[in-house]
Amino acid sequence: MTKADKAYELLKESYPHAKCGLDYGTPFQLLVSTMLSAQATDKSVNQVTEDLYKQYPDLNSFLELTQEEIENKIRKIGLYKNKAKNIYKMLRELKERHNGEVPKNMEDLMSLSGVGRKTASVVLVEAFKIPAFPVDTHVFRITRRIGLSTATTPDKVSDEMMSKLPKYKWHLMHHLLITHGRETCIAQNPKCEACSVSNICNYFRNNKK
């Protein structure tokens, strides 16, 4: 059993409640929500999108909004100017280049304005159940702390994790790692005393033991 497999089993035991924190209905809504979630909390995104998707449930209704209107509707979330600009452009790219459908592959998703590898991966995995491995700041920090990856960029960590775990474990492992990062392996002063993988963690061995 590899270290990655072992971490998977231990974390699975600890976080039976692990899941994606974003509320959404359709793939289109998940795409928008994930774009909004950059450098913001799920909670603030869910608060804003709950009413937003009732009024504007799909691409065509979003297309009626001006960039300024989008900006005003997401003002409670950080980086709203950038996000509104990117979403406004992305909506039109979906219409013009993708027949109004959310693309189901990494390359087309990443070609959309404001969509990077992390957002594209989340949409593939959560909306379409297509294997991918999103790496956000939590996953990046944790995989390096434990010693599952020594890669220096999120893209490389994503590739490394995919190579170390069987495909069917990718989806849950992503949820386990972000949950671990939110509840236990936090950025400052991680709660190593409450951590279920401390026995295989490089950070714990080097700093706390």
Added chain:
DNA sequence: AACTCGGGGCA
């Protein structure tokens, strides 16, 4: 690789 955007959450 470093910088910028940004309001909200939390100490």
Added chain:
DNA sequence: TGCCCAGAGTT
């Protein structure tokens, strides 16, 4: 108050 956050684009 001050610091950080489920990122992406630009230089």
